[in-house]
Amino acid sequence: MSGIQLESILTEARVFPVHEDFARQANLNSEQYAALCRRAEEDPSGFWGDLARQELAWDKPFTQVLDDSRAPFYRWFADGELNVAANCLDRHLSSPTRNKAALIWEGEDGEVRTFTYGQLHREVSRFANVLKKLGITTGDRVAIYMPMVPEAAVAMLACARLGAIHSVVFGGFSAEALKDRIEDTQAKLLITADGGFRAGRVVHLKQHADQALMRDGHSVDKVVVLRRTGQEVDMLDGRDLWWHELMQDAEPQCPAVSVNAEHPLFVLYTSGSTGKPKGIVHSSGGYLLWSALTMRWVFDIKPEDVYWCTADIGWVTGHTYALYGPLAVGATVLLFEGVPTYPDAGRFWAMIERHGVSVFYTAPTAVRALMKLGEEWPGKYDLSSLRLLGTVGEPINPEAWMWYYRVIGKERCPVVDTWWQTETGGHLIAPLPGVTPLKPGSCTRPLPGIFPDIVDEEGDPVQGTEAGGYLVVKRPWPGMLRTVWGNDARYLETYWAKFQNRYYVAGDSAHRDADGYYWIMGRIDDVLNVSGHRLGTMEIESALVSHPAVAEAAVVGRPHEIKGEAITAFVILRQSHVQDDRDRLTEALRQHVSEAIGPIAKPDDIRFTDNLPKTRSGKIMRRLLRAIARGEEITQDTSTLENEETVRQLGR
Known part of the structure; x- marks a missing residue:
């Protein structure tokens, strides 16, 4: 095989250049970025070692950067010692940061509590x-x-x-x-x-x-x-x-x-294909280094920023980008107890105005949900404090990207669309806001020190820009997972065995365009096989959402005796189109997808709904949608859903 053949790639044609004003003040400029990439390529040990010494406070300095003697069980800075909490708190106490706000918390009821670095340390x-x-x-x-x-x-x-x-x-x-x-x-x-x-x-x-x-x-x-x-x-x-x-x-x-750099900092569970969650193990030294570096590089964090990552602390995004990363670099972090639409759809925007948020990081699902409710809600609030926007959790379709950029960022805030996983510890592919021209829907290029590729079923690099394949990472990096808790065999089988331990296998399908930009097409197991044609669910969803009537869409496959798989789409309409004739709209959407991708991608079944089954972190539970599309009884645990009633409505 030459990879996952995509009949037509929905590659966004628009390119948004780096704003000159932003580039002038950015933590990384184009020359610095190029120098970092060259150093990482030519001298990886020196590259990572120097960054670790600059970024972290060590109780016992390390002498060896990478121990790959038991690859793929990599060990970083393994003879060094440090403490993560001391790096996040104690080292700031001897500077003016001691009296700076570390955490600003707003409860669902509007209560606000603030902790300076000194108070949080106490x-x-x-x-x-x-x-x-x-x-x-x-x-x-x-x-x-x-x-x-x-x-x-x-x-x-x-x-x-x-x-x-x-x-x-x-x-x-x-x-x-x-x-x-x-x-x-x-x-x-x-x-x-x-x-x-x-x-x-x-x-x-x-x-x-x-x-x-x-x-x-x-x-x-x-x-x-x-x-x-x-x-x-x-x-x-x-x-x-x-x-x-x-x-x-x-x-x-x-x-x-003081603990060894390889001492586990935490175990965080993520879903597995078998249904049994995997306990992802992250180290102390390598994880904290990558958390801090990506805070500086991707979020361009400055001492005066008020930074808000909307993720719950129970997810890896909350670990890395609502706690450890921002505190390691001395940032002010906003934490929020509630949801974006309570008590009304202006909650996010009101909080940005109230707290003067300058860097805002949220999920595409939240963007799409708020986009569905119209521009009048963000229009009520002063969002001029914002200077950088980010997205996390899944690929953001171009239409939602444009709404976010235009309505929330007023076309002056770069949008950093970040690709990473629980397993990677932090961003691997993401724009650098002072360096990277932006393409809506693309997570753009890898960060310095990260070497991804796209390979076919045999592990050979895929050639050309119209073919997709397995997204892999060819070299280790400090923030990577160390193993699955208590199950080294599962670690090897899940992330390395596919290509005989040569690459870290992300489990995502992707393609790379002529500019070297990466486009994530969804999980490999979310690729549909329709009449022998391999289609990414993400590109069909993007085609649907590019129609002016559609706010959000989720696509799954169901068995079909002739085509192998039939395409079922669950669609949420924008408020302005909820009264449209559904039969006409169904045909219009099928034709729209046909024109965007090709006739083979036309959904066989379109179901209109008010909501999609999402976890409380905003991820769509496509396993439930697959069961609903197939008419199967729901036997999975639905207690993690934001609204369990959604499943019952969809199943009618």
Whole structure:
């Protein structure tokens, strides 16, 4: 095979040059970028070693940059020692940054709390002393199951301060999901809350935690409970302890434990094709280095910026770009408990105005959902503080990109469309806002030190720009995952075995245009085989959303006795078209896709809906859509959905 043949690539023709004003003040200019890329190519050890020494504070300097003796189990800076929490907090205390806002938190009800770097250091030290009194030591695993509140960040940093390994479980996950993660890591302690607030509803976290711990013989000794909602909860005598009571007498000083650079910082679970989540293990030194570098390079972060990553702290985006990365570089971070449409569709834009946000990073699903509601909502607010926009989580279709650039950024803010994964630790392919001309829908070019390629089924590089294939990374980088927790064999099988350990296999399909820009077409398993033609779901979705009536679309395949797979599209209309005749619109959309891609890509079935089944992080659960398209009974866990009623509506 010569790769995944795409009948027609929806490559955006428009190119947006770098704004001269932005380029003049950018952390990286074109000459610096070119020099970094040359150094990474010619002297990788010197490249990474110098960056690690410049960016991080080491308790024990490393002497070896990369140990590849057990590849693909790579080890970075392995004879060096440091502490992640000290790099995020302590080293800022001897500078004016001590009195700068580290975290600004806004609750769903509008409550605002601010922590300077000095105050956050004090809170983290106090809670680290609480953990020590509860018997937590270096290497112990701690499960964190909390709402999006500052105490979640404090808990993570306190674990890092002691060298304990945290496993954050997103507060929207079910009791069963929490139980599975506790069992897999053998967590000694669980940190949770009485509940949380989401879209005006109370999420019963303590109740779910109790259900997760019902099985005899679980590993959890103690449960620390934060009082957030004030609701009555059951407290098991001898096991359950209130956060506020433990913190009353906690000392505000706690020495940071120096750990090996390869010591695991956290285990974070991501979905697996088998249905059993994979515990992705990230190191301390390499992960923190890549988090900090990408903050400087991609977000062009400045001391005066107010930076807002809308991701929940329970996801890798929240780990890297709402906590560790920004704190490592001394940034001011905005954290938000709620959702973008509560109490109304202006919440995001009101918060940008209220807090003077300058760098804004969110998911394409949020952009599309807000785009659907029209321009009047952002038009009510002053967004002039913004200077940079970003997207994360999945490819952004060109129409949503243009709306974001035009309506939110007023055509003056670069849009950094970032490609990365839980496994990569941070951005791998993304625009550098002072260097890279932008193409809507493309994550553009790899960052310095990252060497991707596109290969066919045999692992040979794909030639030409009209062919897609497997996206792979040819060289290791410091922020990469180290293994799957407790399962080295699964690490090898999932990420390396496909091409005999030659490349890291991302699992995404992509193509590269004549300018060397990368276009992510979706997961390899989201490629449809229609009458022998391989079609990426992403390009069909992009074709649908490019129609003026469509706000969002999701495409899946279902078995077809003649064509192999038939195409089913789930479509959300813009408000201005919800009253349109559906039969006419269906035919118009099928013809629109035919013209954009080719007749082979015309959806066999178009279903109009008000919502798509999304997780609380904004990702579309395409497995559920596939089951619905096939008329199958839903047997999967739907407790992670934002709105479970969506599945019932779609299945009618």
